[in-house]
Amino acid sequence: MKKNKKLIVIITIFVALILLGGCATGDAPNNNASDNGENNISSVEQTNDMSPEELFQAFCDGKITAEARSYYDDTTWTMDNTSFQFEETTPEEELDASLAVTKVDPVDLDNDGEVEYILENAIYGDMCFDCKDGKVVCFAQGEGTAAMCSFTQYDGAYWIVHSDTTHSGRCTYTLTKFNGNLEVVDSFKFGWEDWEDDGIKTYYLDDDEITEADYKDLYDKVF
Numbered sequence: 138m139k140k141n142k143k144l145i146v147i148i149t150i151f152v153a154l155i156l157l158g159g160c161a162t163g164d165a166p167n168n169n170a171s172d173n174g175e176n177n178i179s180s181v182e183q184t185n186d187m188s189p190e191e192l193f194q195a196f197c198d199g200k201i202t203a204e205a206r207s208y209y210d211d212t213t214w215t216m217d218n219t220s221f222q223f224e225e226t227t228p229e230e231e232l233d234a235s236l237a238v239t240k241v242d243p244v245d246l247d248n249d250g251e252v253e254y255i256l257e258n259a260i261y262g263d264m265c266f267d268c269k270d271g272k273v274v275c276f277a278q279g280e281g282t283a284a285m286c287s288f289t290q291y292d293g294a295y296w297i298v299h300s301d302t303t304h305s306g307r308c309t310y311t312l313t314k315f316n317g318n319l320e321v322v323d324s325f326k327f328g329w330e331d332w333e334d335d336g337i338k339t340y341y342l343d344d345d346e347i348t349e350a351d352y353k354d355l356y357d358k359v360f
Contacts (some may be wrong), residue, residue, distance in 0.1 A: 184271035193254040197223075197240075203266065203273035208299055208318075209278050211295040216275055218350050221256060221264070235260050246277075248294050249317025262286035265297065267319055276319045284311075298359075306332045312359065327355055 184192065185200060195201045205216040216226055221238045222231070239260070243252035246265050256264040261279025263286045268274075277297045279286040284299040294314055301309040309328035316322050329338040329352065340352040347355075 159252075187271065189251065189254070189268040192271070192273050193266055194316070195269075196273045201273065203275050205275040205278070208277065208284055208286070221258070238264065244288065244295060246288055246295050246297065247315040247317050247319060251317070261284075262300075263288065274319060276315065277313070289359055296359075301328075305334060306330065310359070327352065 138327045141213045169212040199218040201218045222236045224237045238256040239257045254266040265277040287298045296312040299311045311326045314323040327338045327342045
């Protein structure tokens with residue numbers, strides 16, 4: 138009997154130790170999850186403390202990503218620094234003309250009193266970045282040769298321009314004015330069409346046909 142009692146006690150202690158060990162193991166993921174959350178918050182706090190110039194540089198260096206927005210619709214995606222190559226730091230034999238960019242002087246492209254940052258590509262035009270509140274947003278860029286991106290100063294404000302000037306039968310300029318919240322506050326489109334390629338062009342402003350003289354006058358004011 139004594140041996141049986143001892144055996145029961147030993148078994149009971151052994152089971153208790155197993156249960157205690159299981160509880161301790163079960164607590165570990167919760168502690169790690171808490172640590173990971175603190176790390177993520179710390180990362181956000183670091184970007185929030187950055188100046189616009191520091192945010193843009195961190196993006197260019199591949200340390201943070203940007204939100205990119207489409208010119209055509211409401212599509213958004215995540216952009217990183219693999220979307221371009223800096224001409225001054227990329228070996229010539231590795232340069233891709235469609236990706237090669239240079240930094241140009243910042244400009245207040247959304248008319249809010251604070252500058253935006255610009256990367257320029259010879260084929261698709263400008264990539265325009267708003268950097269504030271811990272975020273980088275590419276709110277305008279060239280999207281193919283039918284939507285080359287640039288900017289202009291017109292009617293007392295800066296406008297983003299998407300141009301289609303390299304295809305036969307048409308020439309189109311679409312101007313978009315943004316505010317400081319990156320909302321479109323005004324836009325218009327003008328250009329000409331000559332689908333028969335016979336030299337007889339039809340000029341338009343938005344949905345209205347205009348004269349050649351009106352087209353040239355508007356072109357001179359815009360550019």
